[in-house]
Amino acid sequence: MKKNLRPSNLALLTASALALPAISQHLSAAGPTTTSKIKMHVGSYQEEDIQEEKTLSANRGRYDVDIGQFYLLTPAGESGEFTLNLAYEKMSGASPWFTLPGLDGEAVQIMSGATIADQRTDTALSYKHFWESFALQFNTGLSDEDDYRAKNLGISLHQELNNGLTEVALAFAYSRDKLRPSDSEQFLDRVESADKYLQEFGATLTQVINTSTIVQTSLNYETQWGFLSDPYKVVFVGNKILPDTRPDTRYALSWTTDMRHYVDAANAAVKVKYRWFSDSWGVNSHTLDLQWHQNLPRDWAIIPSLRIYSQSQANFFDNTFTESTTDTFHSNDYRLSAYGARSIGLEVRKKLGNYALGLSYKKYRSAAEYSFSESPTEAPGLVDFSLLTLKLEMEFL
Amino acid sequence: MGSPCEFQLYCHSQREFDQCCLAAENEVIRLEKKYSRYLNNSVTAEINSAANNGGSITLDEETSAIIDFADQCYQLSDGLFDLSSGYFRNLWNFKSRTVPSSAKIMEALAFVGWSKVTWNRPTLTFNQRGMELDFGGCVKEYAVDAATSLLKTMDISSGIIDLGGDIAAIGPHPDGAPWLIGIRHPRKKDDPVAMIPLASGALTSSGDYERYFIEDGHRYCHIINPATGMPANQCQSVSVMADQAIIAGAASTIAFLMGPQKGQSWLEEMGLSYLMIDSKGNIDR
Numbered sequence: 001m002k003k004n005l006r007p008s009n010l011a012l013l014t015a016s017a018l019a020l021p022a023i024s025q026h027l028s029a030a031g032p033t034t035t036s037k038i039k040m041h042v043g044s045y046q047e048e049d050i051q052e053e054k055t056l057s058a059n060r061g062r063y064d065v066d067i068g069q070f071y072l073l074t075p076a077g078e079s080g081e082f083t084l085n086l087a088y089e090k091m092s093g094a095s096p097w098f099t100l101p102g103l104d105g106e107a108v109q110i111m112s113g114a115t116i117a118d119q120r121t122d123t124a125l126s127y128k129h130f131w132e133s134f135a136l137q138f139n140t141g142l143s144d145e146d147d148y149r150a151k152n153l154g155i156s157l158h159q160e161l162n163n164g165l166t167e168v169a170l171a172f173a174y175s176r177d178k179l180r181p182s183d184s185e186q187f188l189d190r191v192e193s194a195d196k197y198l199q200e201f202g203a204t205l206t207q208v209i210n211t212s213t214i215v216q217t218s219l220n221y222e223t224q225w226g227f228l229s230d231p232y233k234v235v236f237v238g239n240k241i242l243p244d245t246r247p248d249t250r251y252a253l254s255w256t257t258d259m260r261h262y263v264d265a266a267n268a269a270v271k272v273k274y275r276w277f278s279d280s281w282g283v284n285s286h287t288l289d290l291q292w293h294q295n296l297p298r299d300w301a302i303i304p305s306l307r308i309y310s311q312s313q314a315n316f317f318d319n320t321f322t323e324s325t326t327d328t329f330h331s332n333d334y335r336l337s338a339y340g341a342r343s344i345g346l347e348v349r350k351k352l353g354n355y356a357l358g359l360s361y362k363k364y365r366s367a368a369e370y371s372f373s374e375s376p377t378e379a380p381g382l383v384d385f386s387l388l389t390l391k392l393e394m395e396f397l
Numbered sequence: 398m399g400s401p402c403e404f405q406l407y408c409h410s411q412r413e414f415d416q417c418c419l420a421a422e423n424e425v426i427r428l429e430k431k432y433s434r435y436l437n438n439s440v441t442a443e444i445n446s447a448a449n450n451g452g453s454i455t456l457d458e459e460t461s462a463i464i465d466f467a468d469q470c471y472q473l474s475d476g477l478f479d480l481s482s483g484y485f486r487n488l489w490n491f492k493s494r495t496v497p498s499s500a501k502i503m504e505a506l507a508f509v510g511w512s513k514v515t516w517n518r519p520t521l522t523f524n525q526r527g528m529e530l531d532f533g534g535c536v537k538e539y540a541v542d543a544a545t546s547l548l549k550t551m552d553i554s555s556g557i558i559d560l561g562g563d564i565a566a567i568g569p570h571p572d573g574a575p576w577l578i579g580i581r582h583p584r585k586k587d588d589p590v591a592m593i594p595l596a597s598g599a600l601t602s603s604g605d606y607e608r609y610f611i612e613d614g615h616r617y618c619h620i621i622n623p624a625t626g627m628p629a630n631q632c633q634s635v636s637v638m639a640d641q642a643i644i645a646g647a648a649s650t651i652a653f654l655m656g657p658q659k660g661q662s663w664l665e666e667m668g669l670s671y672l673m674i675d676s677k678g679n680i681d682r
Binding site for chain 2 (some may be wrong): 009010012013014016017018020021022023210223264268295297298299352353354395
């Protein structure tokens with residue numbers, strides 16, 4: 001057959017064809033699920049030991065977390081669907097406590113002394129109701145740890161336009177977190193209890209470009225207020241130990257765009273996602289995610305992925321503070337430092353009838369030199385980790 | 398659909414296969430009933446009642462989308478793709494096999510022409526009494542796309558839909574090999590003129606061998622030029638590949654009506670792959 005490559009009038013015809021409901025409705029899948037889906041993941045998250053030259057602590061081990069996750073999506077009546085997410089995490093190990101100037105002038109990390117053991121359970125429930133071209137979703141969730149409890153509520157409105165090829169969604173979320181730090185009787189500066197709050201507004205536009213391509217872009221604005229410091233971290237200012245102290249408000253704006261494209265010739269799908277984030281603490285970040293989902297014969301699939309991340313440091317971050325520091329706010333939390341991270345992942349999946357099995361492995365490395373910031377100060381507490389996850393998923397009528 | 402229909406799907410169980418076939422079949426039957434010329438309660442019958450009386454009719458979303466598509470094809474084909482060609486079935490009767498007189502053809506042309514229709518979505522107004530629309534040129538192809546799209550949502554990734562020669566691949570065989578589609582020789586029924594590999598997308602053909610008669614050595618087929626009222630006779634068949642069957646179907650009809658030279662350059666300009674056999678049997682691919 002003769003092959004030609006000039007699409008202008010064809011693009012017009014394709015747009016008309018994709019507006020045909022029996023083609024587009026199945027594309028946009030804008031109705032409640034008709035099947036139930038269950039996903040179960042068990043994972044092992046392991047942080048690598050902190051390097052010897054970066055700490056004065058004898059025990060260089062960090063966090064290990066065992067993870068169990070359960071997901072259920074099920075129809076609820078003719079025009080609704082329920083989603084339930086459960087997560088259980090069992091953590092143990094040590095975490096960065098504070099930093100000191102080392103002998104060579106480079107900051108060194110002091111780790112929390114005793115092994116911390118904690119567990120977290122997370123429950124999230126949502127219900128989405130569909131009308132002809134409109135849907136409303138309600139979310140609620142509860143996260144519980146020994147020293148932490150968070151409750152959240154959310155609502156989102158989804159309006160389809162353009163025969164279901166376009167969707168506009170508006171979302172609002174609110175959460176209230178209660179902290180009750182352990183061992184506060186031993187550490188006089190540690191708060192006994194505190195609250196923090198978050199509210200978030202988001203707007204999302206999703207557009208089906210053609211049968212192979214879908215693009216989504218969203219803008220989010222969040223406000224946090226209350227006790228936003230880390231109650232377990234302290235800062236040395238001269239000879240004084242002061243608690244980690246951060247502003248009691250944080251405003252953040254983020255913009256996320258992702259594209260999913262099915263590559264017919266390769267029987268593969270590519271996902272590209274970019275996120276820009278900027279907050280009132282001076283943290284600006286860029287995240288780029290790339291994923292290639294390669295379908296293989298006999299229902300096998302292999303999914304390599306890459307993530308590149310970079311952030312600038314918060315205005316009040318430093319590794320060491322001198323006595324002349326008069327700033328109200330100070331933190332040496334490595335998560336507020338200027339750093340970048342690279343992670344690579346690989347997942348292998350096999351479909352067996354209504355079941356799918358997957359095994360994924362992710363390796364994450366972070367360093368100040370990966371940051372796009374100029375001459376960043378490296379926090380000695382920056383973490384490297386690996387995550388191994390086993391997935392079992394099933395779908396039934 | 399008035400012609401043999403076939404689904405070939407790779408499924409994990411007989412039950413899954415049965416469910417998928419039933420769902421796809423129901424979707425095809427739904428469209429057939431909705432747009433049948435022969436059922437009194439079909440949308441086509443309602444439209445043609447308005448067309449016959451010369452008046453307006455308000456259409457549902459799906460029918461409006463089909464009209465939009467056909468309207469676009471009319472614009473892109475300089476009027477060759479015309480839903481109002483329906484009237485010609487009163488003129489060319491392939492059972493009685495008679496060539497109408499010039500006077501009859503001239504008379505028929507008065508009742509044909511998309512320009513005599515005002516399309517103001519969702520209202521269709523017939524400015525001329527006695528007209529007739531025929532969705533035959535796109536509904537079968539739309540049904541192929543609808544079934545394909547539905548089966549994809551049912552997690553079928555390997556399979557093929559064939560509704561009377563309008564074909565779409567849901568995806569290649571599980572080992573990645575494409576389906577091989579035989580293109581019928583217009584003059585030798587069981588002798589494929591070419592085998593076309595199809596891993597995804599659609600392939601449809603328009604030919605002068607489906608409904609025709611021969612009179613005085615002339616072949617008169619069912620694809621009628623709306624400008625002249627005469628059957629197109631410059632091609633034996635045109636097969637077109639496109640992402641959607643409805644596009645392939647419209648494009649093959651348009652190119653068939655245009656004839657070899659104009660048809661080929663039009664298809665090339667559209668960016669579509671094709672195989673064309675002209676009236677002398679020469680193949681261009």
